[in-house]
Amino acid sequence: MSYISLSEKDRKEMLDTIGISSVDELFRSIPDNLKIKQKLNVPEALTEPELARKIEEIANQNSYHHFLSFLGAGAYSHVIPSVVDYLSSRGEFLSPYTPYQPEVSQGTLQIIFEFQTLICQLTGMDIANASLYDGASGAAEAALMAHRLKSRSKILVAKSIHPQYRDVIQTYTRNLDLSVEEIAYSDRGEVDYEDLNKKLDEDTSAVLIQSPNFFGVIEQLDNISALTHERQALSVVVVAEPVSLGILEAPGNLGADIVTGEGQSFGLPLSFGGPYLGFMACQKEFVRQFPGRIAGETKDVDGKRGFVLTLSTREQHIRRERATSNICTNQAWCALRATIFMELLGKKGLKELAWQNLQKAHYTLDKITQIKGIKTRFMGVCFNEFVLEFEKPWADIDTFLQEKGIIGGLSFEDSYPELANCVLVCVTESHTKEDIDRFVGHLKEACQ
Amino acid sequence: MIREPLIFEISDSGKKGFLLPKLDVPVIDDILKDIPSREEIDGFPEVSETEVVRHFTRLSQKNFCIDLGFYPLGSCTMKYNPKINEKLASTNEFLRSHPEASEELTQGSLKILKITEELLMNITGMDAYTLQPSAGAQGELVGMLLIRACLEERGNPRKIVLIPDSAHGTNPSSAHVCGYRVQEIKSNESGTVDVEDLTKNMTEDVAALMVTNPNTLGIFETDIKKISEIVHAKGGFVYMDGANMNALIGMCKPGDMGVDVIHLNLHKTFSTPHGGGGPGSGPVGVKEELEPYLPFPIIEIKNGIFHLNIKRPKSIGRVRGFHGNFLVNLKAMVYILSLGPGGLKEISEVAVLNSNYIRKSLENDYHLKYETPTLHECVFSDKIQKKDGINNIDIAKRLIDYDVHPPTMSFPLIVQGALMIEPTETESKRDLDRFIEAMKQIAQESKNNPEVLKNAPHVSYVRRLDETSAARNSVLRWHKNRNDKEQES
Incomplete structure (x- = not known):
């Protein structure tokens, strides 16, 4: 393939204009000893049909999609309305960049403004940004933001936060004068209130919790936030499954100061982990330390409403090393898909979606816990994920289920060694009653 | 053009845009009886599918984009985005691949990532790559973390990162997030790194030099090997910002220049769509010495089977969830395979030809601060037009x-008053001539009719917007209780 639009005649004319005889002369500033003598060691060019065959051949080496799967753990299988794919594939959305020139970017800017509004409504916060990379880096940015606001020496991170999010928080904070301590979880699978009470002191900038947490359990946000505020620390709530906000009270109404999370559930396919969508929202008093792009409303010279990127004095292109974050390019197109998804489902649809996830997960849980040899590990109330503990080795059960075409869930072997033989199961609206009953049936056989 | 209201302004109670199948399991009451829940999301829109489709189609028409026309946004490499990349990235087997599924069930996805890493290694002459970083700025952060981790192991992380004054804002910001103090290095009269200033500042307190090559003026750092030697002699590392790699593909390799770490922007050089501001992908390539510090997971191959390795004791850790922006990496891989060695070299040849054609054609109309030869982009300024009270923003508008x-x-x-112009090879x-003609006419207008520039743009959906009042008033979301009249105006 070639995507060059010049003819030989064009090239000749252009070289004449420049006053040279060959393109090589334009590269004279590169010293000879750096110039490559041979051609690049990459395969010879392929045409479209050849590429399609090659990619198909590689794609066929994936087999996950043949299984009935109950994997979640921060990447959720939800319905994607065809309108989302159709609209988001328009070149007007795919092929511009960051809206630096607002007069010719009103589409993107208005969509960011609507996205910010939707995120504020979901989370119960005052302001939201245009997006961050993903839930994990969002949690890290929230930790950094809280640290800038409070400048104390430690942050507390619930051990029930997604293990990968905790990893990323560690990576982002490793060179700062800041210690990251973990808060234990209780038998209910919630934040251990006593442990929090003990560790939350005047050196604590913020408490980070996830709800529903990695075990699927809904945290008691109001109690935790109240205790956090008593000690003048900031309450940061991470949401990895935003569908839950269709039915759960907004974290902002339960005391959260910063809410961040993963928006993949809203119209983004699993895609082996990316691109996904980080979002972040906060109370307006914290805006000066807020990271990322923000769109705002204004007027043009004729008084007509329009939108621009605003409050950019927080950002790297103006503030350089004193910026609130180094983020530049974010996940704008993913935010577009999430905006289409949220607006299409709307008030009724998102609530129904959340309700169906809740009902189907609890139906499944109810059936499974009647099986001898399986019990729920935690007593807390869950949303669409829950943790099961098996009497028999999970490896054997997993093998049995896979033979029946089922991926039963995610083992905790690596992430929580103390939860030996425990498995995280996710049920969404994408599972029919028939799927669930088949899963339960085979689990029963496996446990016999 | 049709005025498009906010979706919230056309919302009407009871409308639905999408239907889920009926719940097919028996309802359990009171699951949430002890949990704070909500009846509805206050303010969330209620619209039909038709309304949503029209809303976004109309909004799309208010965007300028590459598919519509020339987009010479300097240092952003706004080249054409091939459609085959999009098509192959929507292959079902990839879209439905769960990031936590076992290696055994995702060999195809892992293979895509491994092939992409190897292609980038061969193109840039580096020894290993991570595809984890989500965009250039995250790549910079990863690169600096790698350098710091390696220096720490040597016994001293050091304190300073040197950055030329021509650098993009993310460079100092990324160094800062990594805990370094930034020391600016002056540019000399040719617009390149002042080797004397570098030598003076390059002490054993310096962890790294972050250099963009070609730099943001489009100028190749001819002394790059010498610069690397100066930095290496004091035990520092050379970090290359690869944002401008479009000028060098197939011509030379950063790995031969003494570069220890580089990030690439796949959404620039490798044609993946910019998406209105992402998703991008910012792979980081390193020389052997820094390989042990790469973020996990690392993809390894044993007996023809791909594995994910997270047990890497020296690693800086994880920098984002799962496996990076997988689909973006896939699109870049398809792009490289579609061009082959000849097509890749042609990228830089034509990108540089196009840029120099523009430069030559406009050199009598606009001021060029540096006369040094440039590669893929050129930076004019508004110095000539300033005499008539016209600045770069007026020209742009x-x-x-x-x-x-x-x-x-x-x-x-x-x-x-910079005007940084990067035409790209596509x-x-x-289109180049139309742009040149427009720039020449604007140069004339600035003398003969400056008002037409100051009031520009004239034909866009909105005219010049008041950015100052946007920052002062900070209306950052829609509110339903705001005066309807105000929303309408």
Whole structure:
């Protein structure tokens, strides 16, 4: 393939204009000893049909999609309305960049403004940004933001936060004068209130919790936030499954100061982990330390409403090393898909979606816990994920289920060694009653 | 053009845009009886599918984009985005691949990532790659973390990172997030790194030099090997910002220049769509010495089977969830395979030809601060037009009336009133000539009719917007209780 639009005649004319005889002369500033003598060691060019065959051949080496799967753990299988794919594939959305020139970017800017509004409504916060990379880096940015606001020496991170999010928080904070301590979880699978009470002191900038947490359990946000505020620390709530906000009270109404999370559930396919969508929202008093792009409303010279990127004095292109974050390019197109998804489902649809996830997960849980040899590990109330503990080795059960075409869930072997033989199961609206009953049936056989 | 209200302003109670199948399991009551829940999301829109489709179609028409026309935004490499990349990235087997599924069930996805890493290694002459970083700035952060981790192991992380004054704003910001103090290095009169200033500042307190090559002026750092030697002699590392790699593909390799770490922007050089501001992908390539510190997971191959390794004791850790922006990496891989060695070299040849054609054609109309030869982009300034009271923003806004996207103006900071123009290799001569003609006319207008520039743009959906009041009033979301009249105006 070639995507060059010049003819030989064009090239000749252009070289004449420049006053040279060959393109090589334009590269004279590169010293000879750096110039490559041979051609690049990459395969010879392929045409479209050849590429399609090659990619198909590689794609066929994936087999996950043949299984009935109950994997979640921060990447959720939800319905994607065809309108989302159709609209988001328009070149007007795919092929511009960051809206630096607002007069010719009103589409993107208005969509960011609507996205910010939707995120504020979901989370119960005052302001939201245009997006961050993903839930994990969002949690890290929230930790950094809280640290800038409070400048104390430690942050507390619930051990029930997604293990990968905790990893990323560690990576982002490793060179700062800041210690990251973990808060234990209780038998209910919630934040251990006593442990929090003990560790939350005047050196604590913020408490980070996830709800529903990695075990699927809904945290008691109001109690935790109240205790956090008593000690003048900031309450940061991470949401990895935003569908839950269709039915759960907004974290902002339960005391959260910063809410961040993963928006993949809203119209983004699993895609082996990316691109996904980080979002972040906060109370307006914290805006000066807020990271990322923000769109705002204004007027043009004729008084007509329009939108621009605003409050950019927080950002790297103006503030350089004193910026609130180094983020530049974010996940704008993913935010577009999430905006289409949220607006299409709307008030009724998102609530129904959340309700169906809740009902189907609890139906499944109810059936499974009647099986001898399986019990729920935690007593807390869950949303669409829950943790099961098996009497028999999970490896054997997993093998049995896979033979029946089922991926039963995610083992905790690596992430929580103390939860030996425990498995995280996710049920969404994408599972029919028939799927669930088949899963339960085979689990029963496996446990016999 | 049709005025498009906010979705919230056309919302009407009871409308639905999408239906889920009926719940097919028996309802359990009171699951949430002890949990704070909500009846509805206050303010969330209620619209039909038709309304949603019209809303976004109309909004799309208010965007300028590459598919519509010339977009010479400097240092952003706004090249054509091939459609085959999009098509192959929507292959079902990839879309439905769960990031936590076992290696055994995702060999195809892992293979895509491994092939992409190897292609990038061969193109840039580096020894290993991570595809984890989500965009260039995250790549910079990863690169600096790698350097710091390696220096720590040697016994001293050091304190300072040197950055030329022509650099993009993310460079100092990324160094800062990594805990380093930034020391600026002056550019000399040719617009390149002042080797004397570098030598003076390159002490054993310096962890690294972050250098963009070619730099943001489009100038190749001819002394790059010497620069690397100066940095290495004091035990520092050379970090290359690869944002401008479009000038070098197939011509030379950063790995031969003494570069220890580089990030690439797949959404620039490797044609993946910019998406209105992402998703990008910012792979980081390193020399052998820094390989042990790469973020996990690392993809390894044993007996023809791909594995994910997270047990890497020296690793800086994880920098984002799962496996990076997988689909973006896939699109870049398809792009490289579609071009092959000849097509890749042609990228830089034509990108540099196009840029120099523009430079030559406009050199009598606009001021060029540096006369040094340039590669893929050139930076003019508004110095000549300033005499008539016209600045770079006026020029940029007037270009909109000529159906061209304005160039980059926010940097490099060393050129006041900058107009950074990067045409890329995919433009036709006809489009280049239209742009040149527009720029020449604007140069004339600034003398004969400056008002038409100051009031530009004239034909866009909105005219010049008041950015100052946007920052002062900070209306950052829609509110339902705001005065309806105000929303309507």
